[in-house]
Amino acid sequence: MDSIILRTFGVTKAYKNSNVLDGINMSIRRGQIYGLIGLNGAGKTTLMRVISGLVTNYNGNIELFGESNVEKIQKERSRMGCLIETPAPYYYKTVYENLEIERLHKGIPGKECIEKVLKLVDLVDFKDKKIKNLSVGTKQRVGIAMALLGDPEFLILDEPINGLDPVWIIEIRELLKRLNKEVGVTILISSHILEELHQLANCYGIIHKGKLIEQITDKELDEKCKKFLHIKVDNIPNATVILNTKLKTSNFTVLPNNIIKLHDYVDNSGTVAKLLFSEGIIVEEIMPMGDSLESYFSKVIGGVLDD
Incomplete structure (x- = not known):
């Protein structure tokens, strides 16, 4: 878990004299599920394309599996699997044929790997169907199957x-968790469904207007988003004594301006208010607070989340 699979150093990419990526410094440790968050046009897909080698004309440097030499990085990419933008490029070929083309492209010996990934993402019944006749969701599953060919150590998934x-969102989430925990696959994933990402990732990078403005672990995020009771009172010393002695809790923090941040009794604000009032404490404000991943993201980028 301590080894770093990917580092980027000042990665910058411009299109038409405008920076789509602007000095990206990020790191992903082995075993992480790294959730990349950003609005449309923030640079998520471009960053993934740079990491996967689909974009080569950029400034800055990349280190992959400890290698920083361009030729060696290209060789190390054989240990990666990617789903970026188009799930399966050959629309008039079957699912199996697309997987076979990808197998040959990756230089994977034997066809057993195809049957393996077909079972993993429940595509056995679709293997002889042409891509053009599949639903959007099934095409996505084909893309994930292609990314999983060759048992990659590092998966890059753009809106998988x-x-x-x-139902299939849950299935894919559990599949990725299983690959991560049981096989040790490291995953870089983006998604507009932040609630779903919050159930999967254990580290996050927030990208906005081409800049990586924050990297945060799931524990740090949970601490920042933890639900609590915001209580403003007229007498902090007496209020804290009451919380300790009457409610038997010390799980609170005293903040400036006579505010207490109470992490217990979040769903019982009436009980807390009634007790404090009965003990002669004037409660000026009491309300449950805390951020979801969506609201935290919106707060960090300084705007309103708009899908």
Whole structure:
């Protein structure tokens, strides 16, 4: 878990004299599921394309599996699997034929790997169907299957649950968790469904207007988003004594301006207010607070989240 699979150093990419990526410094450790968050046009897909080698004309440097030499990085990319933008490029070929083309492209010996990934993402019944005749969600599953060919150590998935119904969103989430925990696959994933990403990732990078403005672990995020009771009182010393002695809790923090941040009794604000009032404490404000990943993201980028 301590080794770093990917580092980027000042990665910058411009299109038409405008920076799509602007000095990106990021790192992904082995075993992480790294959720990349950003609005449309923030640079998520371009960054993934740079990392995967689909974009080569950029400034800055990349280190992959400890290698920083361009030729060696290209060789190390054989240890990666990617789903970026188009799930399966050959629309008039079957699912199996697309997987076979990808197998040959990756230089993977034997066809057993195709049957393996077909079973993993439940595509056995679709293997002889042409891509053009599949639903959006099934095409996404084909893309994930292609990315999984060759048992990659590092997966890059750009919007992998796009178009999937709720049941398959859960299935893909559990598949990725299983690959991560049981096989040790490291995953870089983006998604507009931040609630879903919050259930999967254990580290996040927030990208906005081409800049990586924050990297945060799931524990740090949970601490920042933890639900609590915001209580403003007229007498902090007496209020804290009451919380300690009457409610038997010390799980609170005293903040400036006579505010207490109470992490217990979040769903019982009435009980807390009634007790404080009965003990002679004037409660000026009491309300449950805390951020979701969506609201935290919106707060960090300084705007309103708009899909």
